[in-house]
Amino acid sequence: MVDEAHRTQGSEMGDNLFEAFPNAARVAFTGTPLITERHGGKQTVKRFGEYIDTYKLMDSVEDGATLQILYEGRTANTALRDKAEFDNSFEDLFADRSVEDLLAIKKKYGATGDILEAENRIRAIARDLVGHYIDNILPNGFKAQVVCHSKLAAVRYQRALREALQERLQAERAKPTTDADLIRRIDFLKVAVVVSSDATNEPAAITAARKEAREWNAVENFCKPFNLDDYGKAYTGIAFLVVCDMLLTGFDAPIEQVMYIDKRLKEHNLLQAIARVNRVTQGKQRGFIVDYIGLANHLTEALKIYASEDLADLQAGLKNLTSELPILEERYRRLLQHFQGLGVHDIEPFLTGTLGGPDEEVRIVHKAVDVLEPIKARADFEVYLKKFLMSLDLILPGAAAHRYRGPARRLGYLMRMTKERFKDESINFAGVGEKVAALINEHLIELGVDPKIPPVELLDPDFVELVTGHAQGSSRAKASEMEHAIRKHCTIHFDEDPAFFKRMSEKLDTLIAKHGDDWKALAEHYEELRSEIRAGRGETIAAHPPEVLVFRDNLLGLIGEEAMLSVEDAVLLDALSARLVGILRESILIVDFWRKPDQVRRLRATIDTELMVSGIGSVQDQHQRIAVELTKLAEKRHAELLRS
Known part of the structure; x- marks a missing residue:
C-alpha cells in the first residue's frame, strides 16, 4: 500500500520493492497520478492498475x-517559459535599457535561471x-x-x-x-x-x-x-x-x-x-x-x-480571478430584485447615488427598511447581502470592484438601519471579509453611526432623542423602532418577571390594535409605555413589598389568572408569597449558591413543601410545577432578592 504514489513509485527503492514482491497486490493513493507518455512504464496505472475509485x-x-x-x-x-523565448522575454524585462546595457546584462546573466535570481x-x-x-x-x-x-x-x-x-x-x-x-x-x-x-x-x-x-x-x-x-x-x-x-x-x-x-x-x-x-x-x-x-x-x-471529464473538473476548481466578476454582478442584481419585488422600485438609483437629492434618499431608506419588517424579508436580505459582500471582498481593492463600492456602502447602511429599527441582534457582518467590512464601517462613521456601538436600547437615557434622529422626520420609522425596542426589552427580561412583562406586551398589542396606522399617536403612547416599563413595579406598597409583589403576581400567573380566588385564598396567597421570599433570601446567602446542585434541590424541596401546606387548592394541585418555576424565577432575581 503506497501513499503519494506520484512521487514514491519511481525511485530505485520503489523498483526494489516491486521486484521483491512481484505477486503482491498493489494499492496506491495519489491526488495527481502520472499519466503522460513521457513517464513511460512509471505511469501510475501501469504500476498499480486501473482506478478503484476517484474523488475529484x-x-x-x-x-x-x-x-x-x-x-x-x-x-x-x-x-x-523555455530557452527559445529567452531573448524576447529578456528584452521585455529590460525594455528601458539601451542596446549596450542589454549586451552587458546578457553577458552577466547568461541563462534564464540567472534572470530569476537577478x-x-x-x-x-x-x-x-x-x-x-x-x-x-x-x-x-x-x-x-x-x-x-x-x-x-x-x-x-x-x-x-x-x-x-x-x-x-x-x-x-x-x-x-x-x-x-x-x-x-x-x-x-x-x-x-x-x-x-x-x-x-x-x-x-x-x-x-x-x-x-x-x-x-x-x-x-x-x-x-x-x-x-x-x-x-x-x-x-x-x-x-x-x-x-x-x-x-x-x-x-x-x-x-x-x-x-x-x-x-x-x-x-x-x-x-x-x-x-x-x-x-x-x-x-x-x-x-x-x-x-x-x-x-x-x-x-x-x-x-487529464481526460476531458477530469479537465472540466479541474478547470471548475481552479478559476481566473476575473471569473468572480459575473458572480458579483449576479449577486448585486439579486439584491436589486429583492427590493424591487418588495415594492422599492427606486432602489438602484439610490444605491448608485443618482436620485434627485437628500430628501429622496431619506424617503428610499425609510421605504427599504419598512419593507424588511417581516422576518423572512429581513433574513433574505441578510443572506443576499452577505453573499454579495463576500464576492466583493475577493475582488477588492482591484479596479474591477470600483463600481460596486458605492452600492456596498449604502447597502451596509441599510443593513445597519434595519438592525437599529427592528432591534434584531442576529443581523451582523460576520464572515463577509475585513476589506468590505472596513469599507462599510468607514461609510457608517461618515454618516455619524459608530458601528462598534450596539443599537440603542429601550431604557437608555437618550433613547427617545436617538430614535427621533434615526426617523429623520418619519413618524412611522419612529413608531416602528420604538415598538421593536419594547418587544425586545420584554422578551429579554421576561424571565426576570414574567407576569409584569407579559402585561407590558399585552398593553403594546392593545395600542397597535387601537391606533392602527396612526404612527404619531402610536409613538406618543409608546413613550408613555416606555416610562411605565422604566418605572417597573415602583416603590414599596404597604401590604406588598416589591419582591413579595413580584412573586405573588407570578404565583397567580402560574395557577392561572382565570382562577377565581376567594377572599380567604387571596389572604393565604399574600402570606405564602411573603414566606417564600423570606426563605429565598435566607437560602441564597450561601456563596455561589446556584452552582451548588444539592443546595438548589434542597431549596426547591422547601418551596414545594410550602406550596403543599399553603391551604390554596389551585396551588396544591400544581405544587411540583410551580416549585420548579419559582426556583427559576429566584435565580433570575438573585440580585434583587438580596438587595431588597
Missing part, C-alpha cells in the same frame, strides 16, 4: 473539504507582492507562501521582501491620516526562508537563513494565527514562507491563502503546489495563486494531460 477536485469543493482556487497573472513580461527583478516583484498581500490578504488575517527558483533566489527574496515591508511601513506612517492598526500589523510581519541543506559548501547567507528559520520555529509559527498582543508569540508574525522545493507537497496550513509563484513548475508538480492554498478554515472563501513567471501555459498543459 470539485467533489472536494462541493463537499466543503477544500476551497476553489483563483488564479491571477501579475507579471507577463517575466514569463520565461536582484533588481526580485526587488521589483517583492514590492508588488507586498502591496498585493497587504491590500488583499492581510486584512483577513491570512498568510502567504513565496515559491522561487533556487535557494539563492530564496534568500534574495527574503531580503527584498523585508525591504518592501519597511518601505510600505514608512509610506503608511507618512500619510496625512494614518491607520494605527494597519501600521501595527505591518510592523509585526516577518519573512522566513525554509530550504534544505546542501551536502556541499553553500553560501553563508543560505546557512544563516536556514538557521534563523530553525530558531524561529518558522513552519509551526507560520501555521498559527497572528498574535500581536502576546510578546511571547512574536514569531506568529511570520507572514511569508519563502521556499524553492520544500513544503510544495504534503504541507497543510489552512492559514495560507495565497501562493506567489516565481518558479517554473509543470504537470503534477504544479497541481500539487497550488493545492497548498485550498485548505478550509473560518473566514477563508477562496485560495489564491499569483503568478510572477507566466505559468498560464504550463497550467493549461497540466490540465490538458
Whole structure:
C-alpha cells in the first residue's frame, strides 16, 4: 500500500520493492497520478492498475473539504517559459535599457535561471507582492507562501521582501491620516526562508537563513494565527514562507491563502503546489495563486494531460480571478430584485447615488427598511447581502470592484438601519471579509453611526432623542423602532418577571390594535409605555413589598389568572408569597449558591413543601410545577432578592 504514489513509485527503492514482491497486490493513493507518455512504464496505472475509485477536485469543493482556487497573472513580461523565448522575454524585462546595457546584462546573466535570481527583478516583484498581500490578504488575517527558483533566489527574496515591508511601513506612517492598526500589523510581519541543506559548501547567507528559520520555529509559527498582543508569540508574525522545493507537497496550513509563484513548475508538480492554498478554515472563501513567471501555459498543459471529464473538473476548481466578476454582478442584481419585488422600485438609483437629492434618499431608506419588517424579508436580505459582500471582498481593492463600492456602502447602511429599527441582534457582518467590512464601517462613521456601538436600547437615557434622529422626520420609522425596542426589552427580561412583562406586551398589542396606522399617536403612547416599563413595579406598597409583589403576581400567573380566588385564598396567597421570599433570601446567602446542585434541590424541596401546606387548592394541585418555576424565577432575581 503506497501513499503519494506520484512521487514514491519511481525511485530505485520503489523498483526494489516491486521486484521483491512481484505477486503482491498493489494499492496506491495519489491526488495527481502520472499519466503522460513521457513517464513511460512509471505511469501510475501501469504500476498499480486501473482506478478503484476517484474523488475529484470539485467533489472536494462541493463537499466543503477544500476551497476553489483563483488564479491571477501579475507579471507577463517575466514569463520565461523555455530557452527559445529567452531573448524576447529578456528584452521585455529590460525594455528601458539601451542596446549596450542589454549586451552587458546578457553577458552577466547568461541563462534564464540567472534572470530569476537577478536582484533588481526580485526587488521589483517583492514590492508588488507586498502591496498585493497587504491590500488583499492581510486584512483577513491570512498568510502567504513565496515559491522561487533556487535557494539563492530564496534568500534574495527574503531580503527584498523585508525591504518592501519597511518601505510600505514608512509610506503608511507618512500619510496625512494614518491607520494605527494597519501600521501595527505591518510592523509585526516577518519573512522566513525554509530550504534544505546542501551536502556541499553553500553560501553563508543560505546557512544563516536556514538557521534563523530553525530558531524561529518558522513552519509551526507560520501555521498559527497572528498574535500581536502576546510578546511571547512574536514569531506568529511570520507572514511569508519563502521556499524553492520544500513544503510544495504534503504541507497543510489552512492559514495560507495565497501562493506567489516565481518558479517554473509543470504537470503534477504544479497541481500539487497550488493545492497548498485550498485548505478550509473560518473566514477563508477562496485560495489564491499569483503568478510572477507566466505559468498560464504550463497550467493549461497540466490540465490538458487529464481526460476531458477530469479537465472540466479541474478547470471548475481552479478559476481566473476575473471569473468572480459575473458572480458579483449576479449577486448585486439579486439584491436589486429583492427590493424591487418588495415594492422599492427606486432602489438602484439610490444605491448608485443618482436620485434627485437628500430628501429622496431619506424617503428610499425609510421605504427599504419598512419593507424588511417581516422576518423572512429581513433574513433574505441578510443572506443576499452577505453573499454579495463576500464576492466583493475577493475582488477588492482591484479596479474591477470600483463600481460596486458605492452600492456596498449604502447597502451596509441599510443593513445597519434595519438592525437599529427592528432591534434584531442576529443581523451582523460576520464572515463577509475585513476589506468590505472596513469599507462599510468607514461609510457608517461618515454618516455619524459608530458601528462598534450596539443599537440603542429601550431604557437608555437618550433613547427617545436617538430614535427621533434615526426617523429623520418619519413618524412611522419612529413608531416602528420604538415598538421593536419594547418587544425586545420584554422578551429579554421576561424571565426576570414574567407576569409584569407579559402585561407590558399585552398593553403594546392593545395600542397597535387601537391606533392602527396612526404612527404619531402610536409613538406618543409608546413613550408613555416606555416610562411605565422604566418605572417597573415602583416603590414599596404597604401590604406588598416589591419582591413579595413580584412573586405573588407570578404565583397567580402560574395557577392561572382565570382562577377565581376567594377572599380567604387571596389572604393565604399574600402570606405564602411573603414566606417564600423570606426563605429565598435566607437560602441564597450561601456563596455561589446556584452552582451548588444539592443546595438548589434542597431549596426547591422547601418551596414545594410550602406550596403543599399553603391551604390554596389551585396551588396544591400544581405544587411540583410551580416549585420548579419559582426556583427559576429566584435565580433570575438573585440580585434583587438580596438587595431588597
